[in-house]
Amino acid sequence: MxxxxxxxxxxxxxxxxxxxxxxxxxxxxxxxxxxxxxxxxxxxxxxxxxxxxxxxxxxxxxxxxxxxxxxxxxxxxxxxxxxxxxxxxxxxxxxxxxxxxxxxxxxxxxxxxxxxxxxxxxxxxxxxxxxxxxxxxxxxATAASRMSIAAGERPLAEMGSRRAAEDSAVAAARAAFIAGFGATSNLEAGRTWGIPTMGTAAHSWTLLHDSEEDAFRAQIAALGTDTTLLVDTYDIRQGVETAIRVAGTGLGGVRIDSGDLPIVAGAVRQQLDELGATGTRITVTSDLDEYAIASLAASPVDAYGVGTSVVTGSGxxxxxxxxxxxxxxxxxxxxxxxxxASQDKASxxxxxxxxxxxxxxxxxxxxxxxxxxxxxxxxxxxxxxxxxxxxxxxxxxxxxxxxxxxxxxxxxxxxxxxxxxxxxxxxxxxxxxxxxxxxxxxxxx
Amino acid sequence: MxxxxxxxxxxxxxxxxxxxxxxxxxxxxxxxxxxxxxxxxxxxxxxxxxxxxxxxxxxxxxxxxxxxxxxxxxxxxxxxxxxxxxxxxxxxxxxxxxxxxxxxxxxxxxxxxxxxxxxxxxxxxxxxxxxxxxxxxxxxATAASRMSIAAGERPLAEMGSRRAAEDSAVAAARAAFIAGFGATSNLEAGRTWGIPTMGTAAHSWTLLHDSEEDAFRAQIAALGTDTTLLVDTYDIRQGVETAIRVAGTGLGGVRIDSGDLPIVAGAVRQQLDELGATGTRITVTSDLDEYAIASLAASPVDAYGVGTSVVTGSGxxxxxxxxxxxxxxxxxxxxxxxxxASQDKASxxxxxxxxxxxxxxxxxxxxxxxxxxxxxxxxxxxxxxxxxxxxxxxxxxxxxxxxxxxxxxxxxxxxxxxxxxxxxxxxxxxxxxxxxxxxxxxxxx
The missing domain is CATH 3.20.140.10 (nicotinate phosphoribosyltransferase)
Incomplete structure (x- = not known):
């Protein structure tokens, strides 16, 4: 049709x-x-x-x-x-x-x-x-460029479609890409503007399964060990432990979408290293803006996902x-x-x-x-x-x-x-x- | 085509x-x-x-x-x-x-x-x-409803399309209408959603002509004396004087798009009344939000046009x-x-x-x-x-x-x-x- x-x-x-x-x-x-x-x-x-x-x-x-x-x-x-x-x-x-x-x-x-x-x-x-x-x-684009500068060499992805009207979400993904973001979650932006797309799983994926372990096993079976597992549905420390037990130390990445990120990222990095997963990347995605990204510069974060703040021009x-x-x-x-000659609006x-x-x-x-x-x-x-x-x-x-x-x-x-x-x-x-x-x-x- | x-x-x-x-x-x-x-x-x-x-x-x-x-x-x-x-x-x-x-x-x-x-x-x-x-x-809609409450019985129009992406502008006009606005400037919102549309002239109309008087005469010739004349391109007091001289005391309305509105609206009302144009309405449109509308409740304003603040959810x-x-x-x-059970994001x-x-x-x-x-x-x-x-x-x-x-x-x-x-x-x-x-x-x- x-x-x-x-x-x-x-x-x-x-x-x-x-x-x-x-x-x-x-x-x-x-x-x-x-x-x-x-x-x-x-x-x-x-x-x-x-x-x-x-x-x-x-x-x-x-x-x-x-x-x-x-x-x-x-x-x-x-x-x-x-x-x-x-x-x-x-x-x-x-x-x-x-x-x-x-x-x-x-x-x-x-x-x-x-x-x-x-x-x-x-x-x-x-x-x-x-x-x-x-x-x-x-x-x-103006907000996105500031975020891109704050992120430096670390990968930066736009994932704010849900916080913008459905068509401006596509335009926003495009503007963020122009200003230095490397990827978007929005498939229409990928199709229309040729922007690389990214994304693996939401909390609903974990909740759909009878246990977090079941969810991780199923994701790895479908997408391989290089995938990124979302580890904060229940308890982050337990989530990381389960992730490495299921995927092995070759797991591609973990994503953290909540909590006090500088503290949590440091703890997760330490835990991953202790488990031998020294190459597993940490992606953070919780309410980031240019200031939060800048404050994470010294933290062991490997990639950022930014939602609301970029599509709404960060204020x-x-x-x-x-x-x-x-x-x-x-x-x-x-x-x-x-x-x-109008007052305050002269041109x-x-x-x-x-x-x-x-x-x-x-x-x-x-x-x-x-x-x-x-x-x-x-x-x-x-x-x-x-x-x-x-x-x-x-x-x-x-x-x-x-x-x-x-x-x-x-x-x-x-x-x-x-x-x-x-x-x-x-x-x-x-x-x-x-x-x-x-x-x-x-x-x- | x-x-x-x-x-x-x-x-x-x-x-x-x-x-x-x-x-x-x-x-x-x-x-x-x-x-x-x-x-x-x-x-x-x-x-x-x-x-x-x-x-x-x-x-x-x-x-x-x-x-x-x-x-x-x-x-x-x-x-x-x-x-x-x-x-x-x-x-x-x-x-x-x-x-x-x-x-x-x-x-x-x-x-x-x-x-x-x-x-x-x-x-x-x-x-x-x-x-x-x-x-x-x-x-x-949430921001618009607050503005609609603040405006009370006075007409309230949405005119923020230029401050929203081109498709969300249409959606925003619709949301504002649902929340109590009476009209929109956006023609696509009129066509798609049946919302009444409004608007007469911008500053470029006055600047296009060799004088403000020429512009007002031409607008009245085309649209009749019930139209609304924009009086703040050069000097508001002079603009009001010219408007009534050209249109007569039966002029539909004047629009003010700049200045300290409570003071300006009061002065314009007094001037209009002194000129005998007691029925000429005053529309104000400069950077209004729900707080500005509320602060104008005691001013002699007849209608409000709201742009940026409504389409951007007023903050x-x-x-x-x-x-x-x-x-x-x-x-x-x-x-x-x-x-x-994620921290701060439990459901x-x-x-x-x-x-x-x-x-x-x-x-x-x-x-x-x-x-x-x-x-x-x-x-x-x-x-x-x-x-x-x-x-x-x-x-x-x-x-x-x-x-x-x-x-x-x-x-x-x-x-x-x-x-x-x-x-x-x-x-x-x-x-x-x-x-x-x-x-x-x-x-x-």
Missing amino acids: LWIMTASSALKTDRYELTMLEAALRDGTAARPSVFELFSRRLSGGRRFGVVAGTGRLLSLLRDFRFGDDELRYLRDEKVVDAPTLRHLEAYRFAGSIRGYREGELYFPGSPILTVEGTFADAVILETLALSVLNHDSAV YPTASMVYKLVARQGSDGGWVAVAK KGGRKAAFRIVSDGVAQSETVVVSDGFEDLDSPAAHPDGRALQVSFVDGGEIDTAFEGPAGTLAAREHHLRVREELPVRALALSKSDPAIPTVYLDAD | LWIMTASSALKTDRYELTMLEAALRDGTAARPSVFELFSRRLSGGRRFGVVAGTGRLLSLLRDFRFGDDELRYLRDEKVVDAPTLRHLEAYRFAGSIRGYREGELYFPGSPILTVEGTFADAVILETLALSVLNHDSAV YPTASMVYKLVARQGSDGGWVAVAK KGGRKAAFRIVSDGVAQSETVVVSDGFEDLDSPAAHPDGRALQVSFVDGGEIDTAFEGPAGTLAAREHHLRVREELPVRALALSKSDPAIPTVYLDAD
């Missing part, structure tokens, strides 16, 4: 975008060339850097941003917009251009993470979709990115930089380009070149001596496929691990602080 | 569930009749009650929990499970039964929110999907529900109540039924009747004098359609608003506290 559905992403949109479109079609401003920018005014939670994630997913969703019969029927039946707007939406294909930070790139306050250029009509209706994807995925489940009109043509045909108008200034391999600043109008940001005068941070994702409506799918995801991970090396040492601390490098604005002219 | 995809939900599953299935098929325990329970040991964040949400979505996802060619190919290619397990999965249809709390119902620590009965093979592989949906949706983006084996048949054919074994004891219209306790084995919980002796909290959702694999779709969503909302009336007054306070009513366990025999 096959389920068939249209996968249009077009209604994952706030109603006001279509309301504005209707009004703009009516007064002619819909055709005004416009520049929207996706950026964040601050780093959530006193983080020292942010990690961009979601771009590859966004590009695939943009491909499916089409108003088909089902979408148009809903909008007509509910009188969301008028007939001319429905005709416009029926023909809608994003025909503009999008450039921005590569997925996996670091970002700082004011970084122009995405720049969307097109008519107002083209660009205004992408606001919600772009923010939904980037805010969620970047929040997870900051969304980034604070916004999508703002920063420049447009006026009625006289000239370009105008625009920005709102910086103008088209922008961004550069990471790196000296002796260490990032010094996020330099953002601002054009008041639409002067050519590609001119040499507008180029400081740094790494250009924006690349082209969509050109005249054509989406660059290099950033999508498993290949784009893996490339994002490699990019992240590479640019993370440029961070100054102070950026690696976990405590709340200012951004690791300052954002510097330069005028293009 | 039509996009076609299989909508199987079967891989939104942690790998270890299939690993356990493989091992259980091998040692014969896969066929053991088993009872799994979904419950929470505590209420997140010192909340005084929890709100169950997601059940209707879960039932629809269960309908699509099928291992088709694509899913089986992935599992085979990646060697996730062996050939006999693949054959088992190919034929898999959940053939067991699920009962539990109605969507919109309140829950407390230990409430048996869902009870899944079937063979171990039937029930073990639903763990991740059930927890993903219920943990996310219930976290949002608690996931509920702490778990899915545990609580009873199973043993090798001798007798029933055994089972529970893990209570046994099949359960639950009742809300209500006296003079006020809830007194959550009474959970526990059967050590599989005694009939339907016997009169096991029934305290209260409202039975569990209903049948799935019987022998047949899903009751009454709980799905827009009709099920609306019924859940009505149920929530009805049962919320039974809460004692102390449950309505926002500060951290113990659960509003105690959970009382009774033995069935």
Whole structure:
């Protein structure tokens, strides 16, 4: 049996975008060339850097941003917009251009993470979709990168699907992988994004059997002695003893999902060594976050599994990115930089380009070149001596496929691990602080 | 153009569930009749009650929990499970039964929110999907209900899609609606779940135009004077003045999205009244949560729009529900109540039924009747004098359609608003506290 559905992403949109479109079609401003920018005014939670994630997913969703019969029927039946707007939406294909930070790139306050250029009509209706994807995925990636730094060389797996809605669980697994995690428990993330998957058994496996010994014997019969046995269903010391008695000293690993981990891990290591199981690995999985991982650095732990904290951004489940009109043509045909002046929510108008200034391999600043109008940001005068941070994702409506799918995801991970090396040492601390490098604005002219 | 995809939900599953299935098929325990329970040991964040949400979505996802060619190919290619397990999965249809709390119902620590009965093979592989949906949706609904209580009779709209991943945004809109919100900005939530949608214009609408006055004139020309004008792009006092000059005193409303709201709302109300626009409504939308809403109770605000805080569960983006084996048949054919004893994570074994004891219209306790084995919980002796909290959702694999779709969503909302009336007054306070009513366990025999 096959389920068939249209996968249009077009209604994952706030109603006001279509309301504005209707009004703009009516007064002619819909055709005004416009520049929207996706950026964040601050780093959530006193983080020292942010990690961009979601771009590859966004590009695939943009491909499916089409108003088909089902979408148009809903909008007509509910009188969301008028007939001319429905005709416009029926023909809608994003025909503009999008450039921005590569997925996996670091970002700082004011970084122009995405720049969307097109008519107002083209660009205004992408606001919600772009923010939904980037805010969620970047929040997870930012937390995940801190955990990955804290874990150092020890393997780190994401296993938080049960603490995230069923589709964001897949996106979260992907974001964590980009930020340095090595594997996920989520099979859909494995299928869709090519991420390695892991997992052996839950407490229910032990409880299903008449004894813990029965459960361990059955698991080893099915999965071999290299498997990982969960030893804390009843009593950890007894569990470890049973595990080695059943599996022998060649047991692959034990997993501990409860208790005071630094103490328990030390005791289990000692017990395993005394039993001769010196090569048996210890995986811990109980309520870990970046602080708990850091506190286990000196403990004899071989691998970490992280759930709730990574998929919920470790206290900051969304980034604070916004999508703002920063420049447009006026009625006289000239370009105008625009920005709102609202209290605490002011933004910086103008088209922008961004550069990471790196000296002796260490990032010094996020330099953002601002054009008041639409002067050519590609001119040499507008180029400081740094790494250009924006690349082209969509050109005249054509989406660059290099950033999508498993290949784009893996490339994002490699990019992240590479640019993370440029961070100054102070950026690696976990405590709340200012951004690791300052954002510097330069005028293009 | 039509996009076609299989909508199987079967891989939104942690790998270890299939690993356990493989091992259980091998040692014969896969066929053991088993009872799994979904419950929470505590209420997140010192909340005084929890709100169950997601059940209707879960039932629809269960309908699509099928291992088709694509899913089986992935599992085979990646060697996730062996050939006999693949054959088992190919034929898999959940053939067991699920009962539990109605969507919109309140829950407390230990409430048996869902009870899944079937063979171990039937029930073990639903763990991740059930927890993903219920943990996310219930976290949002619990926060939303507190906001709805704080808002009282004033209209309350959800507009947080941009701060949630694109699919959980739709689920969050639904959960907020169930918990008392009246509308959402999210069009997909409108289409899929029949929720009223709202929204008029963003700051980009004002910035698109050569002046704020141009923008207001164009919006009124398109949408009529009953529309809501966003007045804080530049200067609120000037914005209100322009709004009434352009629209007249019959303007529907103004929206304020920044500033110190109690002060600003008071000033805007006074200005509107002085201008003669005594019927023009004030909507506020800036970083609201349940505490901010409560603090605005005495301010002249007519409606609230809530974004980030509702879709992220107002500090608690996931509920702490778990899915545990609580009873199973043993090798001798007798029933055994089972529970893990892990430190801080102990659970209570046994099949359960639950009742809300209500006296003079006020809830007194959550009474959970526990059967050590599989005694009939339907016997009169096991029934305290209260409202039975569990209903049948799935019987022998047949899903009751009454709980799905827009009709099920609306019924859940009505149920929530009805049962919320039974809460004692102390449950309505926002500060951290113990659960509003105690959970009382009774033995069935």
